[in-house]
Amino acid sequence: MRLVVARCQVDYAGRLTAHLPMATRLILVKADGSVSVHADDRAYKPLNWMSPPCTLVELAPPAPADDAVPGPEPLTARWEVRGRDGDTLQISIAEVLHDSSHELGVDPGLQKDGVEAHLQALLAEHPETFGAGWSLVRREHMTPIGPVDLLCRDDSGSYVAVEIKRRGEIDGVEQLTRYLDLMRRDPLLGSVRGVFAAQQIKPQARVLAVDRGITCVTVDYDLLRGMDDNTLRLF
CATH class of the missing domain: 3.40.1350.10 (Trna Endonuclease; Chain: A, domain 1)
Incomplete structure (x- = not known):
């Protein structure tokens, strides 16, 4: 599992469109290929996500503008998550505060009550x-x-x-x-x-x-x- 804490903007396009403005969030990239974006104000439900099968592609950030006119916060990275039905999740990253990967192994599963x-x-x-x-x-x-x-x-x-x-x-x-x-x-x-x-x-x-x-x-x-x-x- 990869854990990334970053200032990011998130845009989803598919059966509907959704936009998350720039803010600090947790991005989870799991071994099954799923990607989810979380805030710090709820127990489990992500703000946006892409379920497998999907593909994560890391794109080059756009070049900074040549003029001195202030614009959007400059980006350091761009991720595009592509689903099997053509839907996409664009994650535009301005600053990475934490980036780590961990091998969790096979989970024994939920023990039911x-x-x-x-x-x-x-x-x-x-x-x-x-x-x-x-x-x-x-x-x-x-x-x-x-x-x-x-x-x-x-x-x-x-x-x-x-x-x-x-x-x-x-x-x-x-x-x-x-x-x-x-x-x-x-x-x-x-x-x-x-x-x-x-x-x-x-x-x-x-x-x-x-x-x-x-x-x-x-x-x-x-x-x-x-x-x-x-x-x-x-x-």
Whole structure:
């Protein structure tokens, strides 16, 4: 992972446009190729980002103007991050305050709490919760950046990646998007669909999931574990 603290301006062009004026920010360049720009006022959500697959190209800064008329703050570097759909993230850097790279190695993954882990186990045991004819291929299917909770087949035999959360938020949709991007490059899996399953799904997460072609499923944990009966049943 590369950590850069810099005075920078950020411009995104794609399905929409966005502009961040010059300010000091943290830029993260991760091993999976993703690039994200962070401020110092929120826990996890970046100001702007580009998800993999994408390409980072370091460009020469523009030449300084010859005249003495004051202009924009001179730049020391320019980065262009190019996405697969033609969208771009331009990062114009005026001053680098810190630049370091660190090898983090393979992450063991998030240790789920009891409810989330139990929910995953129940859905693995009963994949037909998602639809008639569904079957489980394996739990914790490994991708290059971590395991997706369930790999299933639907009634047509197509592969489906299922990410399970107790509370479905935007970061969970982003996580599943990254898994799907990598899984779809595997010719043995083909065009993998995504399902985002949670007890509660935030409206913003649902909107993002629909935009990414991911199906949202709200799961009744109490009903799944049979709390309305003395025996474990689904419905």
